Amino acid sequence: MYQLKTEASFDGAHFLTDYNGKCENLHGHRWRVVVYIRQASLGTDGTERDMVLDFGEFKRIVREEVARFDHMFLVEEGSLAPDTVACLEREGFTLRMLPFRTTAENLARNFAEVLLGRGLPVSRVDCYETPLNCATYLVDE
Ligand SMILES: Nc1nc2c(c(=O)[nH]1)N=C([C@H](O)[C@H](O)COP(=O)(O)OP(=O)(O)OP(=O)(O)O)CN2
Numbered sequence: 001m002y003q004l005k006t007e008a009s010f011d012g013a014h015f016l017t018d019y020n021g022k023c024e025n026l027h028g029h030r031w032r033v034v035v036y037i038r039q040a041s042l043g044t045d046g047t048e049r050d051m052v053l054d055f056g057e058f059k060r061i062v063r064e065e066v067a068r069f070d071h072m073f074l075v076e077e078g079s080l081a082p083d084t085v086a087c088l089e090r091e092g093f094t095l096r097m098l099p100f101r102t103t104a105e106n107l108a109r110n111f112a113e114v115l116l117g118r119g120l121p122v123s124r125v126d127c128y129e130t131p132l133n134c135a136t137y138l139v140d141e
Pocket residue numbers: 016023027102103104105129130133135
């Protein structure tokens with residue numbers, strides 16, 4: 001089995017609903033997303049001969065998906081009143097509405113699902129919320 005990994009980062013703001021502590025307040029992170037892909041065999045011809053996937057292509061896809069979150073306010077759907085959302089958008093803020101609580105665990109799973117949907121053989125995604133705190137999502141074999 002072969003494994004490749006690449007990573008990308010994004011800056012954003014969020015708050016955690018139902019959190020009893022400082023994280024219930026609006027704050028920011030530079031999230032670091034590390035993506036692993038696995039494959040039993042290597043390419044046989046062209047650019048990808050003896051590769052799982054060209055690193056250039058791998059990082060391009062990962063960066064593209066991660067960039068969809070960059071410099072945005074990540075908001076769990078239903079966690080802000082519609083009026084609040086409208087006011088923020090009127091002020092020019094970009095809100096990224098998400099159907100899940102914005103934990104590192106859920107973000108890791110979300111990136112795994114999105115990248116699997118783009119055809120990458122993803123096996124694992126690590127999502128670092130801080131340099132020392134990381135949640136990992138492992139894709140079922
Ligand atoms: N399992 C998880 N726990 C927490 C998550 C999470 O996504 N998964 N997220 C948070 C908050 O987003 C919070 O911002 C993180 O706070 P904290 O761990 O306290 O990190 P700090 O860097 O601010 O810690 P200090 O040591 O106080 O500087 C909370 N938990």
